[in-house]
Amino acid sequence: MSAPILSVRDLGKRFGSMVAARDITVSVPAHQTVGVIGSNGAGKTTFINMITGHLRPTRGTIDFEGRDITGLPSRRITAMGVSRSFQVPQIFPSLTVFENMCAAAAICRAPKNFLGHVRTPFRSRESVAEADTLLELFQIARYRDTLAVTLPQGVRKLLDIGMAVAGAPRLLLLDEPTSGISIEEKFNLMQVIMSALRHRKITVLFVEHDMEIVERFAQRVLAFYDGTVIADGTPAETLADARVQALISGPRARGASGAVVHV
Amino acid sequence: MAKQGRIAASSALLAAAAVAALVLPGWMISLATIAFANGLVVLGLIVLWRAGLVSFGQALYYCIGAYAVALVGRWTGMTDALVLALIGGGSAGLVAFGVGFLLARYREIFFAMLSLALSMILYGLLVKTESLGSTDGFSVIAPTFFGYAPHQQALLVALYWLVLAICAVAALLVGAYFRSVGGALAIPLRDNEIRVEFLGMSASRLIHTKLVISGLLGGMGGALAALAVGHVDPNMSYWTTSGEFVFITILAGAGSVVPAFVGSLAFESVRSFAFAMLPQLWQMLLGSVLLLTILFLPQGLGSLIMRPRWRRDAEAP
Amino acid sequence: MLTAFAILVDGLVYAAYLFIVAIGLTLIFGVMKILNVAHGSFYTFGAYGAATAVGIYFDRGLPDAGGFLLMVLFAMTLGLALGLILERGIMRLVYGKDEVVMVLVTYAAFLILEDIVILVWGPGSYATYQPLLAAGNIEVGELILSNYDLGLIMVAALLAAASYWALKFTRYGRLLTAVIFDRETAAAFGINVKVVYTVTFVIGAVLGALGGAIMAPKIAVTLGIGVEVIVLAFAVVAIGGMGSIEGALAGALIVGICRAAAVHLVPQVELFVIYGVMALVLLIRPYGLFVRAQPRKI
Numbered sequence: 001m002s003a004p005i006l007s008v009r010d011l012g013k014r015f016g017s018m019v020a021a022r023d024i025t026v027s028v029p030a031h032q033t034v035g036v037i038g039s040n041g042a043g044k045t046t047f048i049n050m051i052t053g054h055l056r057p058t059r060g061t062i063d064f065e066g067r068d069i070t071g072l073p074s075r076r077i078t079a080m081g082v083s084r085s086f087q088v089p090q091i092f093p094s095l096t097v098f099e100n101m102c103a104a105a106a107i108c109r110a111p112k113n114f115l116g117h118v119r120t121p122f123r124s125r126e127s128v129a130e131a132d133t134l135l136e137l138f139q140i141a142r143y144r145d146t147l148a149v150t151l152p153q154g155v156r157k158l159l160d161i162g163m164a165v166a167g168a169p170r171l172l173l174l175d176e177p178t179s180g181i182s183i184e185e186k187f188n189l190m191q192v193i194m195s196a197l198r199h200r201k202i203t204v205l206f207v208e209h210d211m212e213i214v215e216r217f218a219q220r221v222l223a224f225y226d227g228t229v230i231a232d233g234t235p236a237e238t239l240a241d242a243r244v245q246a247l248i249s250g251p252r253a254r255g256a257s258g259a260v261v262h263v
Numbered sequence: 264m265a266k267q268g269r270i271a272a273s274s275a276l277l278a279a280a281a282v283a284a285l286v287l288p289g290w291m292i293s294l295a296t297i298a299f300a301n302g303l304v305v306l307g308l309i310v311l312w313r314a315g316l317v318s319f320g321q322a323l324y325y326c327i328g329a330y331a332v333a334l335v336g337r338w339t340g341m342t343d344a345l346v347l348a349l350i351g352g353g354s355a356g357l358v359a360f361g362v363g364f365l366l367a368r369y370r371e372i373f374f375a376m377l378s379l380a381l382s383m384i385l386y387g388l389l390v391k392t393e394s395l396g397s398t399d400g401f402s403v404i405a406p407t408f409f410g411y412a413p414h415q416q417a418l419l420v421a422l423y424w425l426v427l428a429i430c431a432v433a434a435l436l437v438g439a440y441f442r443s444v445g446g447a448l449a450i451p452l453r454d455n456e457i458r459v460e461f462l463g464m465s466a467s468r469l470i471h472t473k474l475v476i477s478g479l480l481g482g483m484g485g486a487l488a489a490l491a492v493g494h495v496d497p498n499m500s501y502w503t504t505s506g507e508f509v510f511i512t513i514l515a516g517a518g519s520v521v522p523a524f525v526g527s528l529a530f531e532s533v534r535s536f537a538f539a540m541l542p543q544l545w546q547m548l549l550g551s552v553l554l555l556t557i558l559f560l561p562q563g564l565g566s567l568i569m570r571p572r573w574r575r576d577a578e579a580p
Numbered sequence: 581m582l583t584a585f586a587i588l589v590d591g592l593v594y595a596a597y598l599f600i601v602a603i604g605l606t607l608i609f610g611v612m613k614i615l616n617v618a619h620g621s622f623y624t625f626g627a628y629g630a631a632t633a634v635g636i637y638f639d640r641g642l643p644d645a646g647g648f649l650l651m652v653l654f655a656m657t658l659g660l661a662l663g664l665i666l667e668r669g670i671m672r673l674v675y676g677k678d679e680v681v682m683v684l685v686t687y688a689a690f691l692i693l694e695d696i697v698i699l700v701w702g703p704g705s706y707a708t709y710q711p712l713l714a715a716g717n718i719e720v721g722e723l724i725l726s727n728y729d730l731g732l733i734m735v736a737a738l739l740a741a742a743s744y745w746a747l748k749f750t751r752y753g754r755l756l757t758a759v760i761f762d763r764e765t766a767a768a769f770g771i772n773v774k775v776v777y778t779v780t781f782v783i784g785a786v787l788g789a790l791g792g793a794i795m796a797p798k799i800a801v802t803l804g805i806g807v808e809v810i811v812l813a814f815a816v817v818a819i820g821g822m823g824s825i826e827g828a829l830a831g832a833l834i835v836g837i838c839r840a841a842a843v844h845l846v847p848q849v850e851l852f853v854i855y856g857v858m859a860l861v862l863l864i865r866p867y868g869l870f871v872r873a874q875p876r877k878i
Contacts (some may be wrong), residue, residue, distance in 0.1 A: 387851025
């Protein structure tokens with residue numbers, strides 16, 4: 001039984017008298033795909049921000065691959081192998097898709113020491129090769145020479161996540177990967193994302209509001225409410241949990257075809 | 264290959280420029296010397312401009328470089344032009360390093376304003392300092408070149424060649440910088456700084472480096488200009504001086520290296536011509552050209568020219 | 581004690597001058613997000629206009645009060661015309677472009693206008709001291725204060741009060757505040773932003789010209805006054821916060837008093853003090869004293 005890739009103990013965050021997160025204890029084994037659900041303000045983003053180092057916890061510890069990363073600066077945590085994607089895709093609009101990916105690959109490869117960014121060439125064979133590989137992996141190679149600003153939302157999301165993968169992270173946090181995507185496209189999008197991430201053997205935590213997506217793609221679900229985890233188990237277990245239904249997902253019913261439908 | 268073609272063309276241009284000094288009249292050589300010295304400052308501006316930072320305070324480094332040369336010459340009797348130029352550049356670079364800790368935190372209008380404030384602070388200090396000649400400034404000793412002390416035409420030519428050599432080296436180094444990670448990330452920084460940070464690179468450090476480079480170049484330019492003109496005064500730190508550098512950068516297009524020098528040469532030539540012929544209308548001419556340039560580049564300044572060059576510069580090895 | 585009082589009075593006078601000049605600049609920035617370098621031109625035209633008016637009116641035996649009025653009105657009319665021409669002619673061609681591009685456009689306009697001043701008024705300087713003399717002096721203890729200077733302080737105070745009242749209590753003022761706060765939403769509510777822009781720009785121009793007119797009797801009206809005033813106005817606006825009228829007031833007071841103190845106590849740092857204070861304020865509050873940074877949402 002190998003050590004968990006991410007281990008969070010008694011994690012908490014307060015802003016003055018306002019408690020954004022409390023008593024979070026979670027252990028994630030490597031290669032697991034975890035869905036994170038909860039209504040807005042429940043503490044999911046605070047949780048993610050603490051793991052990536054953008055917020056300093058006021059209580060508790062975070063261990064990544066056995067090392068304590070609590071309170072470390074975000075750039076260090078990124079360098080150690082934790083990456084994230086964004087609800088609103090953060091890309092470089094005036095560059096092409098290929099250039100975007102190259103930039104990500106180059107940044108991740110550049111030594112972070114004092115003048116590393118001056119001494120390292122931008123277009124190296126390795127980073128160009130990695131960029132092309134990622135474009136293939138996320139199935140956006142046909143957009144290679146398209147300006148990022150003109151991309152449809154779905155492709156932007158894939159580019160955003162692809163860029164996050166450029167640094168070979170072992171843990172990836174996805175913030176609402178399907179938000180803003182039409183219902184018809186959501187499943188396809190998640191399919192592409194998940195198979196790419198599985199191919200790279202990356203452990204994934206993804207925040208989602210769409211329960212069907214969560215059910216289909218998560219091996220495990222964490223339900224957040226009021227700053228803490230109120231349920232933690234398989235999708236079936238968690239989504240059947242009475243509290244989760246009452247506070248987050250709403251009641252579930254079975255439709256005529258026998259499929260689960262959220263009312 | 265395109266790259267070899269460009270190297271050949273640049274070398275040819277450089278050689279032509281050097282040889283031209285043997286046949287051109289003194290005033291032209293002088294003009295070109297000052298223009299190329301200023302071109303170094305513009306190059307520094309371009310380094311920042313590519314990252315989306317428009318500095319309205321390059322005059323600060325220009326002035327520091329100039330005064331450093333004047334003071335070192337006066338106090339130590341050092342006259343070697345190259346040494347003085349390096350001292351000028353180095354002093355300004357040092358100041359840029361220090362100032363950079365503050366300045367690297369700002370963007371857009373606030374960056375422009377703070378850089379302007381800093382140059383005006385120096386102006387204010389110099390104007391009120393009697394020992395440094397206050398508004399009159401003071402003169403710079405004639406330079407020597409590795410022990411050789413030329414006069415008149417020979418002096419003009421020697422300084423011109425030194426400036427050409429320094430500009431060529433600077434152009435090569437800056438070109439190489441543009442092909443490095445730090446230099447090539449200028450556009451991603453401008454586009455989405457937050458993403459660059461999230462990928463693990465410190466935006467502050469990238470910008471701080473650019474500030475130091477622009478300070479070095481600005482100081483070097485100021486030092487050489489001081490040697491060429493033979494005089495320094497606080498006006499070199501006034502905001503209108505910064506404005507001129509910005510103007511040349513707009514005309515030149517912030518995409519690459521060579522236009523910095525060509526643009527500067529064009530500017531100095533037109534300035535001399537305009538001063539001689541219609542001194543009352545010089546500013547109006549400047550302003551009109553600036554306006555027309557802005558209006559007829561619909562994509563905004565530089566970005567039309569910048570994109571293809573950026574791609575070309577960052578091409579595979 | 582005398583020095584302290586002298587510093588206070590000098591500081592207030594200088595602050596009054598700075599405020600009158602800066603308020604137009606901060607208004608234009610707040611509403612249109614343009615850092616208007618041509619503001620220096622409004623000031624210049626106002627000063628030269630006042631010089632012309634004074635030259636025509638004074639020394640003819642006419643009542644002095646009329647002179648003041650003519651000077652101010654003439655300058656403000658020039659400002660109005662200039663503002664309209666500039667806004668309708670050039671500015672509207674570049675709305676929506678990058679902020680820095682807009683600054684460069686106003687810089688271009690400033691350069692052009694500087695030479696127009698030479699063309700119209702020639703390169704010489706004008707002495708416009710008559711209104712200053714006409715106002716006379718009063719004695720306060722051991723100090724002799726110029727009535728003109730005191731009048732300046734009153735005008736600035738009135739202007740501050742008037743703009744505060746106008747922005748808060750008139751319909752148009754509230755429209756302006758809305759546009760300053762969020763242009764897009766204001767437009768979505770049906771506010772005609774284009775008209776607001778024109779009106780704002782013209783008001784800014786008129787105020788700038790007013791500043792020039794008021795200062796004309798105190799300075800030598802000559803080439804280059806616009807160049808100096810721009811950076812001073814920028815410093816004041818940067819300190820107070822762009823777009824904030826109370827910020828302009830605070831900035832003007834801070835710079836005015838600091839400069840007066842420097843002039844009386846440590847003359848060498850007079851010029852340094854203004855920009856030093858600006859750099860210091862920007863260090864602590866990057867957006868100025870009265871403006872908050874807008875966080876970026878991702």
